[in-house]
Structure formats: structure tokens, C-alpha cells
Amino acid sequence: MSKQREYQIQNRYGGGTQPSLPWSDLEARPWSTLDPNIGSSQDLQTIRTWISSCEASHEHCRPPNTFFPARIIDVEDAYLGLVRLRNRDDVKMQHGIKKEEMSRQTTSPGSTSIFRYPAYWTLSHRWGDPEYITQLLKTTEHRFREGIAFDDLSPTFRDAALLVHRLGYRYIWIDSLCIFQDSPTDWQQEANAMGDVYHHPYCNISAVGPSSNPSKEGLFRKRKSNARLLYPFKVNIKVRGRHGEGSDESWMVWNDSS
Numbered sequence: 001m002s003k004q005r006e007y008q009i010q011n012r013y014g015g016g017t018q019p020s021l022p023w024s025d026l027e028a029r030p031w032s033t034l035d036p037n038i039g040s041s042q043d044l045q046t047i048r049t050w051i052s053s054c055e056a057s058h059e060h061c062r063p064p065n066t067f068f069p070a071r072i073i074d075v076e077d078a079y080l081g082l083v084r085l086r087n088r089d090d091v092k093m094q095h096g097i098k099k100e101e102m103s104r105q106t107t108s109p110g111s112t113s114i115f116r117y118p119a120y121w122t123l124s125h126r127w128g129d130p131e132y133i134t135q136l137l138k139t140t141e142h143r144f145r146e147g148i149a150f151d152d153l154s155p156t157f158r159d160a161a162l163l164v165h166r167l168g169y170r171y172i173w174i175d176s177l178c179i180f181q182d183s184p185t186d187w188q189q190e191a192n193a194m195g196d197v198y199h200h201p202y203c204n205i206s207a208v209g210p211s212s213n214p215s216k217e218g219l220f221r222k223r224k225s226n227a228r229l230l231y232p233f234k235v236n237i238k239v240r241g242r243h244g245e246g247s248d249e250s251w252m253v254w255n256d257s258s
Contacts, residue, residue, distance in 0.1 A: 051167070065202075067199075069088065069193070070178070071086065071136075071179075072086050072091060072172070072178060073171065073172050074091075074170060076165075077147070083148050083150075085136065085141070085178070086145075118171060120171035121172040122201040123173070125174075135177070137180065137182045141180075148177075155217060156207050156217070156219050157177070160174070163219065169202065205219070232254035234250060234253075235253055236250055236251075
């Protein structure tokens with residue numbers, strides 16, 4: 001590893017143990033087992049394998065779950081075709097009164113315990129035409145808390161909720177469903193918290209496929225371009241220093257155009 005790269009990693013994580021570069025993950029060619037129409041049981045098992053690998057070996061991917069968004073979508077009843085809007089206090093009460101679902105950390109003898117929130121996921125998506133996007137409004141809050149039927153969600157929202165549920169998790173944050181779209185005050189407050197919202201989730205789902213009408217296409221569809229072009233590759237380059245000295249270094253290259 002080059003000194004520059006080593007410094008960057010130390011600077012990013014404040015010293016201590018350094019995350020290993022994912023050469024083995026790359027050489028395993030994980031994309032080769034994926035179905036072009038992702039979403040099958042086989043692909044869900046592949047994702048579970050990736051999650052297990054990350055939990056076992058990627059210590060820097062697991063920030064402490066002491067943060068939770070102001071609102072969240074509860075997918076516990078997704079198998080019934082229904083999701084619900086919850087507030088942070090709802091979640092804390094729900095998991096605080098169930099001892100088997102609550103984990104607390106004591107920082108030192110005599111100190112107060114810190115509540116550990118359950119894991120939540122996030123969704124990054126393209127809105128397209130807002131007319132086709134389900135939105136949280138002052139007039140829809142009560143109904144959203146009672147339950148949002150899948151028929152009222154765009155296919156992308158529905159697929160994301162089902163994916164989180166099928167992987168064994170309960171909460172997902174989706175901007176248009178968790179921020180009041182008719183309240184400038186709430187929108188500004190939640191926009192200021194966006195960095196924390198996307199910094200603390202267990203995982204983020206990126207629905208990057210462009211669509212002017214999200215009501216027609218969901219999270220899973222066949223790529224138009226060769227999927228292999230979107231995955232990283234490894235190259236070995238001889239790098240010359242300021243004084244002409246040379247060193248062989250390995251670099252990971254990826255296409256970030258999407």
C-alpha cells in the first residue's frame with residue numbers, strides 16, 4: 001500500500017486499525033451470480049451472504065446505532081401489503097418496552113444507559129414526475145400512520161419495502177414519505193439532518209435507474225448496458241515519485257458515472 005493511500009485511510013478513520021482493501025471481494029466476481037432481473041430468492045441469498053461477510057469483517061461499516069430519523073416507514077406488515085409511518089418516539093417506545101428487543105450500553109459505572117435504536121435502511125431514488133410520487137402531507141399523516149397500502153405506493157417504494165422485509169429488517173427511510181412536503185419548516189429541518197440520516201443507516205438502496213414515470217417501473221429491472229461495465233477492476237501501475245524512484249502499486253478502478 002502506498003504511503004499516500006495509507007495516510008488517507010488513517011486520516012479517514014483517525015488512526016487505529018485500517019480497513020483492508022477488498023481485493024478478495026473483487027476477485028470473487030460477485031456480479032457473476034446475479035440474475036439480470038434482480039429480486040429472485042437466489043439473489044436475496046446472495047445479498048444475505050454479502051451482509052454476513054460485511055458484519056463479520058468490515059468493522060468500519062458499522063457505526064453505533066444511537067441515531068434515528070425523526071420519522072420512518074415500518075415494514076413489519078409488508079407481507080400483508082401494508083406499511084406504516086412511525087415517529088422516532090414510537091420506535092423507541094416499541095423497542096424500549098420489549099426487553100428482548102432492546103439493547104443498552106453503559107459507558108461507565110454510574111453513567112446513564114444509551115438507547116440503541118434498531119437498524120434502519122434508506123432509499124436513494126429519482127423522483128421523476130412528483131405527480132406520481134406518494135408524499136407525506138399534513139392531510140395524509142393520519143392515514144400514513146394507520147397504514148399505506150402497496151397499491152398507493154410507486155413500484156420502487158413497494159419493492160424497497162419488500163426487500164427490507166424479506167431480508168429480516170423492519171424500518172426504511174424514504175424522503176417523500178418521511179418529510180412533510182407541504183411544510184417548509186419541517187422540510188428545512190429534515191434537510192439539515194440529511195447527512196446524519198444517510199450516515200447511520202444499516203444499508204442504503206440506490207435506485208438509480210432514470211424514469212420520468214416511477215409508477216411504471218420498480219426497483220428491479222434488466223439493465224440496458226452490460227452490467228460488467230459497472231463493476232470495479234484491479235490494475236497494477238508503476239508509480240514514479242518526485243525524485244524518480246519507482247514503486248509498483250495496486251489500484252482499484254470503477255465507473256462512478258451512475
